[in-house]
Amino acid sequence: MHEPNNHSLNRRTFLHDTATGMGMMAFASLLKANSASAQEPVRIPQWRGVVDPLHVTPRAKRVIYLYMAGGPSHLESFDYKPRLAAMHGQPMPESYTRGQPIAQLQGAQLRCFAPQHPFRKCGQSGQEVAEIFPHIGSIADDICIIRSMKTEAINHDPAHTFMNTGTTISGRPAMGSWIYYGLGADSEDLPGFCVLTSTGRFGQSQPIAARQWHSGFLPSRFQGIHLRGTGDPVLYLSNPQGIGPNQQRDVVDAVQALNRMHQNSVDDPEIATRIAQYEMAFRMQTSVPSLRDFSGETRQTLDLYGTRGADGSFAANCLMARRLAERGVRFIQLYHRDWDHHGSIRDHMRGSAGEVDQAAAALVKDLKNRGMLDDTLVIYGGEFGRTPMAQGNGRDHHIKGFSMWLAGGGVKGGITYGATDELGYNAVDHVVPVHDLHATMLHLLGIDHLRLTYRFQGRDFRLTDVHGEVVREILA
Secondary structure, three states: OOHHHHHHHHHHHHHHHHHHHHHHHHHHHHHHHOHHHHOOOOOOOOOOOOOOOOOOOOOOOEEEEEEEEOOOOHHHOOOOOHHHHHOOOOEOOHHHHOOOOOOOOOOOOOEEOOOOOOEEEEOOOOEEEEOOOHHHHOOHHHEEEEEEEEOOOOOHHHHHHHHHHOOOOOOOOOHHHHHHHHHOOOOOOOOOEEEEEEEOOOOEOOOOOHHHHOOOOOOHHHOOEEOOOOOOOOOOOOOOOOOOHHHHHHHHHHHHHHHHHHHHHHOOHHHHHHHHHHHHHHHHHHHHHHHOOHHHOOHHHHHHHOOOOOOOOHHHHHHHHHHHHHOOOOEEEEEEEOOEOOOOHHHHHHHHHHHHHHHHHHHHHHHHHOOOHHHEEEEEEOOOEEEEEEEOOEEEEEOOOEEEEEEOOOEOOOEEEOEEOOOOOOEEEOOEEHHHHHHHHHHHOOOOOOOOOEEEOOEEEOOOOOOOOOOHHHEO
């Protein structure tokens, strides 16, 4: 009765022991057969993208997205409402709010709350910009202000998810991942999608989950790489003490040999990703330290941004974004967490604006001076706006109408597009849903949003889901 079980146990032990030994012998043989790789490592081809040829003539090569996380108020930045100022303290007309989603003011007495900062006309175009953004006002002729944005999620995390992925369902690919997948990268030494974050001091700094730059169901090589603002930009980038480049190359080659053995057997896209990313990581050990060396920047450039670099600020990240763009990174996203102003919006908007105004404008000016603005699309905005109704001396979340601006990359400068109603509640003219923003961004990069798809679980998915129209009126 027990003899078969003993034989089974012995077979398992035999197979385990011999497989381990034979695996090591095979690995040693493989390394010996490929010993030349120690001197001439196999170079993994960089990803060139699946959209080849491009669907339409591209106007932009890359995107820099300045993401103001927390929901900046359009009423204290880019959408002046004199009628709202005249109705300050009066009850908000129920015709606007009846049956509408409101985040924290649901059931409260709703009163109009006047814009807390004056506006002025800027540039030859005369675009109206709040006075707390003097530097952005100085680039009024280079930017297109969209005053009629509209989104679907009223709380921060799902609103971030919707703005980044085109859906409130977590787990879908970020827009940067879609663009990297579609177009590839122009750099062999840096990822195609990089993320930098900074935190301000004047609002509630809501957390930003790493899944906002995840690749979702796309292969993981397309996820965004978070570069830290201070210290090593990427954790574990530096070699341990006593380990030099040649030793590190040996380790990478050995691991790559094992990965290729496995890949030849199972043809798993995640193993292909692992092979590519090990090689990318090795190259980044050389490229990233030089990326963080700001000694070559002129004093004039550093003063333009208001930073000496690598200090974790939004200004330093804007300068880093320009350097990443120069080096071929396809999609660069900067988060500044500071804009959730449920109270003290007058003072806090002034403070938050002061943290980003100079550097955001500097980035546009710097790109323009270097001849890069024409093929770089800069996007500035948050996940939603703020209510025309008061929340004490602040404003609640608002999804029915808010503002963003775009510059470069084939977008007309010096224009204001769309409008909200006279109280800044509803987008009423040339409404731009988030899907339309995504469709327009892809179009400027040479991609038809209807044709960039990925089959997953029996369905073809795309960034714009089943929606999206290109906003052609803002195209240069």
